[in-house]
Amino acid sequence: MSGEGDRPATKLANAGRRKEWTRGIVNPPVWRASTILFDDVAHLRASARNPDAGLYYGRRGTPTQWALAEALTELEPGAAGTVLHSSGAQAVATCLLALLGPGDDLLMVDSAYEPTRAVCGGILKKIGVTTRFYDPQLGADEVAALFTDRTKAVFLESPGSLTFEVQDVPGIAAKAREAGIASLIDNTWATSLFLPAIARGVDIAITACTKYVGGHSDLMLGATTARAGFFEKIRKMSQSLGQIVGPDDASLALRGLRTMELRLRAHEAGALKVARWLEAQPQVGVVLHPALDSCPGHDLWRRDFLGSSGLFSFSLLDTDETGRARFIDGLRHFGIGYSWGGYESLALPIDPAPIRTARPWAGKGAFVRLHIGLEDADDLIEDLAAGFARLEN
Numbered sequence: 082m083s084g085e086g087d088r089p090a091t092k093l094a095n096a097g098r099r100k101e102w103t104r105g106i107v108n109p110p111v112w113r114a115s116t117i118l119f120d121d122v123a124h125l126r127a128s129a130r131n132p133d134a135g136l137y138y139g140r141r142g143t144p145t146q147w148a149l150a151e152a153l154t155e156l157e158p159g160a161a162g163t164v165l166h167s168s169g170a171q172a173v174a175t176c177l178l179a180l181l182g183p184g185d186d187l188l189m190v191d192s193a194y195e196p197t198r199a200v201c202g203g204i205l206k207k208i209g210v211t212t213r214f215y216d217p218q219l220g221a222d223e224v225a226a227l228f229t230d231r232t233k234a235v236f237l238e239s240p241g242s243l244t245f246e247v248q249d250v251p252g253i254a255a256k257a258r259e260a261g262i263a264s265l266i267d268n269t270w271a272t273s274l275f276l277p278a279i280a281r282g283v284d285i286a287i288t289a290c291t292k293y294v295g296g297h298s299d300l301m302l303g304a305t306t307a308r309a310g311f312f313e314k315i316r317k318m319s320q321s322l323g324q325i326v327g328p329d330d331a332s333l334a335l336r337g338l339r340t341m342e343l344r345l346r347a348h349e350a351g352a353l354k355v356a357r358w359l360e361a362q363p364q365v366g367v368v369l370h371p372a373l374d375s376c377p378g379h380d381l382w383r384r385d386f387l388g389s390s391g392l393f394s395f396s397l398l399d400t401d402e403t404g405r406a407r408f409i410d411g412l413r414h415f416g417i418g419y420s421w422g423g424y425e426s427l428a429l430p431i432d433p434a435p436i437r438t439a440r441p442w443a444g445k446g447a448f449v450r451l452h453i454g455l456e457d458a459d460d461l462i463e464d465l466a467a468g469f470a471r472l473e474n
C-alpha cells in the first residue's frame with residue numbers, strides 16, 4: 082500500500098498491493114469467482130450483514146477488483162472510494178442514474194463525449210429528467226446563474242471531447258457545492274494524475290480506464306471515484322444494475338496503471354512536439370490543444386492541470402471531405418479509430434457542429450483529431466508532412 086503523503090509516481094508503484102491480497106506476490110493475483118463458500122451458517126449470516134466487507138458473492142468482486150478500486154482511490158486525494166464499471170460509458174450512465182430522478186434537472190456541458198449526450202436524450206429523458214446543455218466557455222458565475230430549484234447535478238468534461246475547451250473546474254464545483262448540487266467530471270483526458278479532480282472540489286470523477294489506465298488498447302473498463310456520500314450512492318446503483326468487472330480486465334488495468342505516469346509524460350511530450358509543429362504549417366487553421374495559447378481556456382489549464390495528454394485536434398484550411406480523407410488515409414503511422422489512450426497513434430475526421438446545441442460551433446475548416454502514441458514524434462511529423470504534400474497535389 083502507498084502512504085497518504087507519497088507522490089503520484091510512488092503511489093502508482095504501490096497502490097492496491099495490500100499484503101492480504103498479494104500474499105507476497107508482487108501483483109494482486111487474478112481471483113476468478115462466482116460462488117463464495119462460507120465456513121458455516123454463522124459466517125454466512127455475518128457476511129450478509131456487510132456484504133461489501135469481504136468475499137460474499139462473485140458480483141461483489143474479489144481482491145483483484147478491490148485492488149484496482151483501491152489504487153484508483155489512492156490517486157484522488159479526498160475520495161472515499163471507487164466503483165468499477167464495465168466501460169466508461171457505463172460509468173457515466175450509472176452515476177447519472179444514481180443522482181437523478183423524475184422531475185430533476187441536469188446541466189450538461191455542450192462539449193461532452195457524444196455517448197454521454199445520448200444518455201441524456203435516452204434513458205434520462207425516459208425517466209423524466211430534463212437536461213440543459215451549457216457552453217463549455219461559461220464562467221463559474223454564468224453556470225451558477227443557470228441553477229434552478231430542480232437542478233440536482235452539473236456535469237463537466239474538461240477539456241471537452243473533440244474541441245478541447247477547458248472549463249473552470251474548481252469554480253463551477255464550488256458554486257455547485259454552495260447550492261447543494263452534485264458536480265461530476267469526465268476526467269478521462271487528464272486522468273487523476275494530471276487533474277486530481279476531487280482535490281479541485283469536484284464530488285465525482287469518472288475515468289474511462291479503457292484509455293490511459295489500460296493504455297494498450299486491449300481492454301474496456303470504467304471507474305467512478307467519489308467523495309463520501311456520493312460513493313455509497315453510486316455503488317448502490319451499480320449493484321442494483323448488477324454490474325461487475327471481470328478479474329482479468331481488472332488485472333490488466335492494474336498492470337497498465339503501474340506505468341501510467343511514464344506513458345502520460347511520453348504522450349505529453351510527443352503531442353506537444355507535433356502540436357507545435359502543426360501550428361507552424363500554412364495548411365493548418367487552428368490547433369486545439371489545452372497547453373497551447375490558442376486553445377479556449379488555456380489559462381485555466383495552466384492554473385489547474387499538472388500536465389497535458391496525447392489527444393488534441395487541428396483544422397485543415399481549404400480542404401473538403403475528400404481532401405481530409407486523402408490526408409488521413411495515406412498516413413503510415415496513424416490508425417483510423419475512435420478509442421484512444423493506447424501506445425499507438427490515431428487520426429480521426431471529426432465534425433463537432435451537429436452535436437453542439439448550446440451555442441453553434443464556430444470552427445472553420447475540416448477538423449482532424451489526433452492521438453499521439455509512444456512512437457518517435459519525428460516519425461509522426463514526417464508522416465503528417467507527407468500528408469500535407471498530398472493535399473497540394
Ligand SMILES: *Cc1c(COP(=O)(O)O)cnc(C)c1O
Binds near residue numbers: 301
Ligand atoms: C472513451 C471515452 C468514454 C467512454 O469510455 P468507454 O470505456 O469506451 O465506454 C467516456 N468519456 C470520454 C471522454 C471518452 O473519451
